[in-house]
Amino acid sequence: MAKRMLTRIVLAASAASMLATAAEAKSYYLKAERFEMVIDGETIAMWGYAQCTAPDVNTCGAPSVPGPDLWAYDDQNMDIYVYNDLTFANTSSVSHDGGATSILIPGLPLWNVGSVVNSGPVFWGSERNAPGDAAQPPRVRSMAHESVNGAGWTRYLWHKLANPQSGTYIYHSGTHPALQVQMGLYGPMTIRARASSEAYPGVPVDADVGLFYSEIDANFHADVDAGLSGYDPDGDPAVVRTSPIDYHPTHYLLNGAPTTSVPFSPTLDDPLGQTILGGAYSDTTLVRFRSAALTTHVPVAANGATLELIAETARPYPTPRRQSSVLLPALTTADAILSDGREGANVLIDRALGYKNSGGGTATIVLPDTLSIPKTSCVTSGPATGRLILRVRTDTTYGSDQNIVARISNGNPVDDVVFDPLPYHTLLGSGLHQFWRLLPLGQSGPFCGSGTSVTVTSVSRSGGSTSRTDLIP
Amino acid sequence: MSANAMKKTTVLFGLALGASLIAGPASAGVRGYVDSAAGSASFDLEASAGYITVADGGVIYMWGYSVAGQPTMQYPGPTLIVEQGDNVTVTLSNCLGDEAGAQNVSLIIPGFDLNATGGVAGAITQEAEPATGDCSGAVPVEYSFVAARPGTFVYQSGTEVDIQSEMGLFGALIVRPSGFSHRAASDLPNTSPALGPIDDPYAFTPAITTQYAYRAGTEYDYEYLYILTDMDPRIHALVAAGDIEGARDLDFEAVYWFINGRAGPDTFFGDNIPWMPSQPYGAMTRMQPGQSVLVRTISMGRVLHPFHLHGNNGRVLAVDGNLLSANPTGPAELGYSEYTLTAIPGQTIDALFEWSDRGMGWDIFNDATVHPEEWHHPDSRAGGVLESHGRVIPVGLPSLTDLTFGGFWSGSPYLGNFGELPPGEGGLNLNGGYFFMWHSHNEKELVNNDIFPGGMMTMLIVEPFLDDEGGLLEIERGDVFETDVAP
Numbered sequence: 001m002a003k004r005m006l007t008r009i010v011l012a013a014s015a016a017s018m019l020a021t022a023a024e025a026k027s028y029y030l031k032a033e034r035f036e037m038v039i040d041g042e043t044i045a046m047w048g049y050a051q052c053t054a055p056d057v058n059t060c061g062a063p064s065v066p067g068p069d070l071w072a073y074d075d076q077n078m079d080i081y082v083y084n085d086l087t088f089a090n091t092s093s094v095s096h097d098g099g100a101t102s103i104l105i106p107g108l109p110l111w112n113v114g115s116v117v118n119s120g121p122v123f124w125g126s127e128r129n130a131p132g133d134a135a136q137p138p139r140v141r142s143m144a145h146e147s148v149n150g151a152g153w154t155r156y157l158w159h160k161l162a163n164p165q166s167g168t169y170i171y172h173s174g175t176h177p178a179l180q181v182q183m184g185l186y187g188p189m190t191i192r193a194r195a196s197s198e199a200y201p202g203v204p205v206d207a208d209v210g211l212f213y214s215e216i217d218a219n220f221h222a223d224v225d226a227g228l229s230g231y232d233p234d235g236d237p238a239v240v241r242t243s244p245i246d247y248h249p250t251h252y253l254l255n256g257a258p259t260t261s262v263p264f265s266p267t268l269d270d271p272l273g274q275t276i277l278g279g280a281y282s283d284t285t286l287v288r289f290r291s292a293a294l295t296t297h298v299p300v301a302a303n304g305a306t307l308e309l310i311a312e313t314a315r316p317y318p319t320p321r322r323q324s325s326v327l328l329p330a331l332t333t334a335d336a337i338l339s340d341g342r343e344g345a346n347v348l349i350d351r352a353l354g355y356k357n358s359g360g361g362t363a364t365i366v367l368p369d370t371l372s373i374p375k376t377s378c379v380t381s382g383p384a385t386g387r388l389i390l391r392v393r394t395d396t397t398y399g400s401d402q403n404i405v406a407r408i409s410n411g412n413p414v415d416d417v418v419f420d421p422l423p424y425h426t427l428l429g430s431g432l433h434q435f436w437r438l439l440p441l442g443q444s445g446p447f448c449g450s451g452t453s454v455t456v457t458s459v460s461r462s463g464g465s466t467s468r469t470d471l472i473p
Numbered sequence: 474m475s476a477n478a479m480k481k482t483t484v485l486f487g488l489a490l491g492a493s494l495i496a497g498p499a500s501a502g503v504r505g506y507v508d509s510a511a512g513s514a515s516f517d518l519e520a521s522a523g524y525i526t527v528a529d530g531g532v533i534y535m536w537g538y539s540v541a542g543q544p545t546m547q548y549p550g551p552t553l554i555v556e557q558g559d560n561v562t563v564t565l566s567n568c569l570g571d572e573a574g575a576q577n578v579s580l581i582i583p584g585f586d587l588n589a590t591g592g593v594a595g596a597i598t599q600e601a602e603p604a605t606g607d608c609s610g611a612v613p614v615e616y617s618f619v620a621a622r623p624g625t626f627v628y629q630s631g632t633e634v635d636i637q638s639e640m641g642l643f644g645a646l647i648v649r650p651s652g653f654s655h656r657a658a659s660d661l662p663n664t665s666p667a668l669g670p671i672d673d674p675y676a677f678t679p680a681i682t683t684q685y686a687y688r689a690g691t692e693y694d695y696e697y698l699y700i701l702t703d704m705d706p707r708i709h710a711l712v713a714a715g716d717i718e719g720a721r722d723l724d725f726e727a728v729y730w731f732i733n734g735r736a737g738p739d740t741f742f743g744d745n746i747p748w749m750p751s752q753p754y755g756a757m758t759r760m761q762p763g764q765s766v767l768v769r770t771i772s773m774g775r776v777l778h779p780f781h782l783h784g785n786n787g788r789v790l791a792v793d794g795n796l797l798s799a800n801p802t803g804p805a806e807l808g809y810s811e812y813t814l815t816a817i818p819g820q821t822i823d824a825l826f827e828w829s830d831r832g833m834g835w836d837i838f839n840d841a842t843v844h845p846e847e848w849h850h851p852d853s854r855a856g857g858v859l860e861s862h863g864r865v866i867p868v869g870l871p872s873l874t875d876l877t878f879g880g881f882w883s884g885s886p887y888l889g890n891f892g893e894l895p896p897g898e899g900g901l902n903l904n905g906g907y908f909f910m911w912h913s914h915n916e917k918e919l920v921n922n923d924i925f926p927g928g929m930m931t932m933l934i935v936e937p938f939l940d941d942e943g944g945l946l947e948i949e950r951g952d953v954f955e956t957d958v959a960p
Binding site: 248296298300301302304305306319321322323324325327340342345350351352353405 | 580585598618631634724741776793795807818820
């Protein structure tokens with residue numbers, strides 16, 4: 001833990017600026033690659049995005065589905081650099097997409113990069129349906145310019161003038177999307193207002209949580225992974241997957257976690273799985289619903305909470321719509337204030353009822369009572385499952401790549417937990433900043449029983465030359 | 474044969490056939506259970522297994538709720554009707570113990586936070602464990618809440634929701650608004666002997682009644698409930714065999730579609746028909762010109778259903794029991810007009826439907842000498858902008874040899890009139906009303922396992938004001954459909 005913290009502090013110290021400024025561009029580096037998920041003992045080939053800290057594939061983390069949580073302020077330029085490392089199980093097979101991928105964000109138009117027309121499209125060459133047929137005119141393959149396998153980093157630019165709209169978005173592959181999105185090339189994108197805590201104009205929020213619904217058709221993935229996909233100029237169309245038209249989902253994911261058990265037992269490895277921490281009960285919590293599933297999902301609040309729908313595909317409604325249910329079609333987003341909820345667990349069931357591999361599809365958003373720092377908390381049942389809900393309020397702006405260090409003590413030993421606050425950041429009134437984090441505790445338990453408890457003794461901001469404590473109790 | 478004699482013949486024939494196909498008058502309203510105790514309502518429910526029948530002859534294994542003491546479960550569960558502000562208590566016993574796939578069951582109501590006591594802890598709420606035999610060993614769970622706001626809601630099991638919703642464990646909850654009172658069937662205003670039994674149906678000004686869905690501005694004349702579901706019977710067969718995981722592994726593919734637990738044309742029958750003991754609720758809808766129907770829809774299937782209202786648009790008032798209004802009083806000013814209600818799984822929609830002869834251009838009552846012009850929409854009256862009073866249909870009507878017929882065709886295009894029909898035709902239209910199909914606009918859902926017609930389909934009948942004998946034709950409404958659970 002200590003070593004990891006040091007690493008992150010060094011990285012943070014190398015950040016260009018302590019304070020985020022309007023001029024600062026947001027840059028992300030994503031590597032698109034094949035990986036494998038194991039669900040219920042079944043290994044499934046996926047394509048996913050791995051986040052890298054620099055244009056160097058040696059800095060990339062593990063790929064995930066959905067991809068990493070990306071965000072930017074509403075006044076920033078944003079670059080996403082994509083490195084195409086997509087492969088198949090049979091590496092000798094050639095990608096039928098011409099070895100290409102790309103990235104786009106519906107609702108946020110791409111900007112041209114130099115002379116490259118960013119918004120595409122890219123066409124296939126002329127082709128024939130079958131040997132002997134007349135060639136057809138070229139057909140579109142990519143909606144954006146392509147990142148070609150093995151060709152290094154490809155830049156995609158969103159200019160602030162083109163994307164002034166804060167809100168909830170999805171990024172996904174713009175190349176042969178019927179195939180590549182289904183394979184897992186999608187992820188959450190959030191545009192946040194810099195100057196206020198408003199999710200949308202006139203809608204201030206204290207905290208926001210994301211629920212990302214998606215699905216897997218394991219047979220489809222197996223075929224794609226075997227090279228039986230895309231355009232095959234010589235092959236038999238009957239054995240080549242040109243699209244998911246014969247789609248039968250076999251697994252359902254919520255925030256990338258298979259909905260495999262009831263009740264859900266969040267683990268240290270999956271702190272943002274089906275149990276999700278919202279704002280304090282007295283605060284305003286925004287739920288950002290996203291779906292990259294091919295079927296429609298309908299989350300319904302089961303315990304009396306009202307979902308006050310304020311936006312759809314990142315565009316605000318003129319008047320909020322109070323409902324218990326949210327219609328979530330394929331590749332759309334919806335935003336709802338979780339109101340009239342319980343203090344504690346608020347359950348959302350998926351009324352589309354496509355559970356298949358589980359009895360689940362259920363999300364639980366926890367609205368804890370109002371916490372203060374330092375917080376004394378008796379943490380569940382032991383070190384293996386110990387978790388601490390931490391909310392930090394400060395009057396200091398945090399720049400990108402700065403970490404919050406929470407020092408948690410149960411007497412002896414002392415454990416530091418480090419996290420990047422920005423994805424969890426909201427700006428309160430009066431210049432107060434707030435960070436929420438579900439902290440996985442280290443191995444230095446027990447945290448409960450025998451009269452012991454956990455006390456957060458300090459919260460520090462790291463980055464720059466010194467650490468300091470910026471606590472507003 | 475004179476037209477009048479033909480009319481009599483048709484009515485007699487209609488009575489003979491209609492007795493088996495239509496029991497319309499018994500189903501005009503929302504049938505449900507109330508508790509007359511002031512300020513509170515208590516219901517004892519049981520969950521048990523049983524069977525339903527489908528019009529193609531199918532028999533399907535189900536799980537359903539019923540009021541304790543009923544001889545069988547029902548699909549959907551009993552409609553519960555309470556008043557705003559009531560302290561509602563639902564006591565649930567689980568009688569699934571002898572079933573191969575027995576599971577715990579529970580109760581949740583999206584829109585209300587239920588306090589649950591007893592039973593065992595489940596993922597979402599407290600659950601009742603299955604009891605065997607005569608269920609005397611059941612340990613009930615008590616769910617209580619304050620019905621703080623009016624509207625249309627759905628209660629359902631909060632346990633293994635994918636399986637148990639499909640199996641039928643849900644029902645409607647209707648919360649009447651504060652100050653609500655039924656307008657009785659006989660309470661027709663402005664009756665004037667000088668102008669006939671009904672003076673001016675358009676003078677049924679909403680302001681004079683407290684029969685409203687949410688508050689002043691949402692008044693209605695009749696209310697009906699439409700619980701829309703879809704079904705893959707293979708799941709039911711697997712659950713009957715205890716193979717829950719096998720049921721989950723299926724690719725869901727519905728072949729049956731229901732309104733109020735019945736597949737068309739069983740939806741036309743009245744409530745509580747003896748040969749469908751587990752499907753007590755009909756869906757035939759009746760109204761008269763100028764009146765309004767409160768359409769309460771609940772979608773409990775897996776996929777979206779476009780519920781199409783023939784005859785006119787409906788104006789959506791509320792979603793999930795939330796009035797579409799940004800104001801503390803008045804009508805649902807944010808409501809919107811649709812000819813097809815998008816029924817979203819788990820969602821409830823309330824809409825107001827009206828039908829009149831406005832803009833018809835001809836007189837739907839045929840003969841201006843026998844009815845007052847006040848029977849028409851004001852715009853259709855003499856001097857109105859779309860005057861229709863006294864105007865015959867401005868085209869020649871085709872001869873019988875150029876027509877095809879159905880059971881609902883009275884032989885006349887005029888409301889309350891009958892005309893000549895070939896032998897064996899017609900006969901299902903007792904009052905000479907206008908029939909409009911209300912159905913899923915996804916036409917593949919108008920079958921019962923591939924047999925057309927059927928599925929998610931029912932009828933609206935716009936009835937005339939007078940019956941066959943010239944007397945007032947009253948469509949029942951009010952509290953006659955409500956059964957008090959507290960004797």
